[in-house]
Amino acid sequence: MGSRMGMGVPKCLIEVGGRPIIAHLLDRLAGVADVRVVVGYDAANVIRRIKDLRRDVTFVVNPSYRMTTTLHSYVMGGAHLDAPALYMDADILFEPRSFAAFLAKAGAQPAEALIAVTEAKTQDCVYAHLDGRQRITRFSREEAGPYEWANLAWLPPGLLEEQPSAVYERLAAHLPLQAEPVVSYEMDTPQDYEQLKAAYAGFAAQA
C-alpha cells in the first residue's frame, strides 16, 4: 500500500525514471500473453493507469486487501489456473537481463518450482539460505546470509494454498526448492527507494 513510503500512492505507481514501477515490470512481461494484476488499495486508479500501459491485462479484484497477506493475493491471481505461472510483487525493479534469464530457466523445466533470490539489501529482509546445489533449505528473518527472497517465483499449480501467512512461509512448507539469483530491488522504505533509483540509473547506463 505504500504507507511506509509516505507517498500516498500505491507502491506499484511510484515512479522510477519517469514511469510507474509497474510499467517497468510490464516491459519485462512483454512476451507473456496472460498477465494478471491483483488490485486492492486504490483499485480504480491502479486499473485506470495500468490499462493505459497494457490493455490486455486481466485485473483480479481483492476487496479484502486490508485484512489479507500477499499470499492471499498470489492465490487469487492463480485461481482457476491449471498451469504453472510466474508470481511476483508489483513494487520491484528487476535488472532486465537477469529477469529474462530467470524466465528462460523456469521455461526450461516448467513443471519444477523456481524461486528467485537476490543479494540481501532491503531493510525488511527475508534471508534465503542455500545449500551447495543452489537449493533453498531455509528462510529466516533473523539469521543473515548473502541472499534474500526476491518476491518472484515460478510455481506449479496447487503449490500455493490459502493460509494467513507470508508467501515465503508457505514456500517453506515445500523446501528444499531450487533457487536462481536475480538482480532486483524492492522498496518497502524510503531508503530502499533511494537504492532502487540508483540501481535504475545503473541499468539505464548499461542499456
Next chain:
Amino acid sequence: MRTGFAFDLDGTLTLEELLPLIAREAGLDEEIGLLTRLTIDGTLTFASSFKLRFAILKSLPFAQVQAATALARLDPEVAAFIAARPDQCRIVTGNIPQWIDPLVQRVGCGLYSSEASASETHPLAVTRLINKADAINAMRADFDRVVAIGEGANDIPMFDAADISIAYGGVHEPAAALLEVSDYVTYENRALCRLLNMLS
C-alpha cells in the same frame, strides 16, 4: 463441474448500446443519449430508465425496432465463445424480447429478459421488469457455477448473485459501482475470452 455464463447484452456482447440504434430510428438520438448516460453511470435507476424508454419507444412498431437492433455489431470473440457452447450461455438483458428477437437468434443462446404485453405490432405494458439476480438464480437449476459478465450499474444484482463476476470494459468503462462486486476486470475481448475459457 458444469459452468454457466450469463452475458449482459448492451455494451458487453454488442459493440454498441442498442438504445441509441433504436433512438436513431425514432429520431430521438439526443434524448435517449442522455437517458443512456444517466443509466450507465447509475444516476438514474434501471427501473426508472426502463419505464422512460418504454414510454418513449412503445409507439414504434416491433418491426421497426427489430430492424434497428438487428444491425447491432457483436463482439466477434465473445460471439465465437458463445457459439462454441450455446447450451452453457444465456443473454441477460432488461430489454423486452420483441425488441431484440432477431439479434438473440443471431447469438444463438437462451435469453432472460423483461417482459411486456403486446398487440400484434406494438408493446402495451411492461408485465415484468427483470431483476438480473433472478436470472442467475434460475440458471442454478442447470449449472453448478454461474459466471456473470457485464458492464453497467444494472448488472450489480447479477454480479452479487453469481459465483464469479467479470466487469468488461471492451466497449466503455464499466460503472464505477460495479468494481465493488467484481472478481475480475478486463478491457480486451481476447483477455476476456481467455478468462472465460479457463472457467468453462
